[in-house]
Amino acid sequence: MGMTIAEKILAAHAGVETAKPGQYLWCKVDATSGHRLADLEALGVDKVWDPEKVFHVDDHQAPPPTIAAANKVKEMRRLIKKYEIKNYFEYGRGGILHQVFAEHGMYAPGDLVAQCDSHSTSGGVFNACVTNANLDAVHVLAFGELWFRVPESVRVVLNGTLPAWCVGKDVILKVASELGTDYGLYKSVEYVGPVASQMSLAQRWTVSNMGVEVGAKFAIFEGDEKTDAFLSGRVNRPYEHVTADPDASYEAEYEFNLSDLTPMVARPGDPGNGVPVEGVRAERVKVDQAFLGSCTNARLEDLEVAARILDGKQVHPDVRMLVSPSSQEVFGEALKAGYLETLLKAGALVEHSTCGPCYGGHLGVLGDGETCISSSNRNFQGRMGSPLANVWLASPATVAASAIAGEIVDPREYI
Template structure:
């Protein structure tokens, strides 16, 4: 019997053949903690007199959830993580460097790796065809110290995605649709294996969005086969030598197969207070939901393409009266790209507030907590009650395009109203959106019509005819010398 992606990867790290349902001990490639879970992990290691890490170069501590620290207790947690990194040699990703799930995939994760993290959205790494999963702080602490962990090999649901994305519909809409379809507990402790023509043609950034939200259906992991798109991403990140092709066997055994035709999808909104409380945009527009705050960011949708889509829609527009916009780049690398392409400037000109790379208001500890009864439309992955710091606030989840349209309108709005400026997924960028240097290389200049050329020639002739007398005399002298 053939093997699924998750069975193949775990088998490598367990050193033997494995099957779904089997409990194994496996070697850990990469481990991470963040400033909310890291202090707990450190305390557990101190209790066990085991304050060390097996692989310092592949153990990363992130200060991202409350960064910069918003109160003294959190500042002390940051101090503890910095001290642990200095003592053990573990890698430290300090304030402003970015979100753990973004940076870890930019710098550390490769196809076939086994990544554990003390954060539920560690599953983002499955987009690179790594078995990447969230665990409790104690489990990750032991994995950091010993370089091994135990786990049960999950069964796999195959998600077969076909068709072409309509304009205004994005991977975020696809994953919200899937979660609404199977439920928030519909894939508990399963591995979601995304495949099919629509996935084969999907850019890496869209794949990260899908893998990131696999846990919102209860999944242990969300994986995508390693292919030429994975290779191109690793090349961009400077480690193409780490790429290898990993695919499931043609006769792999799946517990369930889910078919989705994306060409039938509309923009999707997730209503409070569960991710699977899903509506399509037609219903949301009818509901006429007022927006108090819009949020672009998080490990789900804070990458270059997300900002590009958002900036394309808001170009030449103004933020609706009474609406606050908070935008947060996913990492320092992404922030530099956004600055280069002018997307940071576009959001600022629109009236948005830019926060340093990190989690921003997603977890509700700083930088955008909601007031009582306020509504936020956000690109994040969770809308649980109290998620953004106030149980009396309401969180609506959507794609960057829908958030942009809603920020302009002041209520939840349909991004398909902007089909003139939006493009289907996978098309080349508009030269007008590229930096000036890139435009010079890529933009194709068209020759002006004959009538326009004639006008230009006539104007040039007139300009020569009316040159000052001194210049005419000087020109005649130069001509006579040449003779």
């Protein structure tokens, strides 16, 4: 019996010939993040297993808004020095970890990475098994190993041709709205098909990023020339694309024809509440805040599309639009390309790269009864601040168009 991508990668990292769903394996892990260094120190361990393979950046309260947060980061800097962590990115040279770590070559096809933060499924865009380890990231720091239950694999086949003004965000909101936010629960999801190939790397990245929103352990794409183009100059070790065997076994296979897809929004409460935005138009949902940011949708082409829509226009007087690029590298590229100037002229507030607004931390928390249209990943009650606020999820184009209109609109009206 053949193997899926996840089964191949897990088997290779456990040093066994085959891996089957349900099996428990201790695997060698290629890299992790530094979040649990304090736990390592508390256990009395004086060395990490490999300081070259530990990456760290402070992104959630960056830079610190409170003394308590400042002390926490100060403590982390001490640990970074003590454990001689090589890949540490200070404010101004960092950004949101999923973007920053990728820019610095942490992920390559065939890798197995377990790191902190739930959106670690993002790394699956690089044809790798990348997932969250939280408390047990300390086990990786100490031993370079972690246990895995080999997940069942499911295949999502994205057929057709993606229409203009539909992007990866619309695809994942559509898929989650039909399959529910638990179709990937404890599973490895492989995204394949013509639309998977058609999508840019950044669009696929959004789909992998929201893998965790459908419960997935891994959210993997196949590797191709777009994967290699991004990794070129960033990853210097040899790697090979991993493909599933033709006779690999999947627990389920879901097919979508996306040729008729239209821009989507997810109603407040759950990322699976996706509906076509044209169906919401008549409700005239007033927007207080438009957020273009997060590890989900704040890459260069996301900023580019927003700039194109906002070029020569103004953000609605009753709306504040917050823009936070996914990394400082992206910030610099967007600056050079003129996108940030366009956004500034339109009246948007351009922030540095941070997780702040997305998780309701700082730099744009919502008040009672406010409504936000957001390019981020979660619209749970209370996610972006007040439990009485409403968060709608959408693509960068829909966020930008709604910022102009002051209500949730179809971006195709604003092109």
